[in-house]
Amino acid sequence: MSRHRTTFTVNGQTQCVEIEARRTLAETLRENCGLTGTHVGCEHGVCGACTVLVDDAPMRSCLIFGVQVDGAAIRTIEGLAAADGTLNALQQAFQDHHGLQCGFCTPGFLMLATWMLERPQKITEASLREVMSSNLCRCTGYQGILDAVRAAARRLGRWDDAGAISTPA
Template sequence: MTDKILISLTVNGTAYDDVLVEARHTLVDVLRHGLGLTGTHVGCEHGVCGACTVLVDGAPARACLMFAVQAEGADIRTVESLSDGDAELSDLQRAFSEHHGLQCGFCTPGFLMLAEGFLAERPQATKEEIREVVSANLCRCTGYQTIVEAIDGCARQRRGEGRQ
């Protein structure tokens, strides 16, 4: 018999009460399979690649390493929260596009959420700090420089420094 537990959490501003999860299910399982939010990718399932990065109460977290029951009462943001469906891209998503900060796109949702959480905490971040933060996630296509440029460009724009 599998243990099932009821949890409540808020995902992208929507409250989900009484979500039935198995004790062994990870947060990424619930997001992708339970709630149908497939923007959060599953790469390594060991917390190494960062493709599954989401914001948990504002802080970047690996959804493949977190059991769903650990998210009880938490405010979760996934990549789907950055824009409103078919609406205009967020400033960070636009920056990734403009700076060619993506190629195959598999790692992009994790980088976007990592950057969103980081910039909320460190709006004055330098390129060196951004480079250090993005080293936590893996990308096999871009070489990271364009990702750093995208995040730096978005940070500068948010600070009112215009495009640089």
């Protein structure tokens, strides 16, 4: 099988890999870059466990080939914490608000929420629920996940209380 040289940046580090054209980005990150935080769940783009940011947009890394990200900037779960291991505000909120149970879906949810927090629009309850509903949690930990993202958005000044809807206590 022919291999292709692909160069991209992952979490600020340049990676140059030789991969088969059929290798997914998830496989490339895990097997060629040694970044195993990106989880592969359904392999059909449904669950969102493999979500990473490609050029600051959320992508299901099981649906894109590694050769397609040539020249791109990719961020994975490994790139969220500070170099000394200090959790960022979102990661800390996930810990504080029990936003994870088994942890399998957590990397995808964190990357999707990171994208939300970095967009220019403030987050409303409606936008939070709409965006986060695209990922699946097999443990049904949705309330903790929503609470965590809401708390991080408030802490970072990204929450819009004007768009609030009533939520159960």
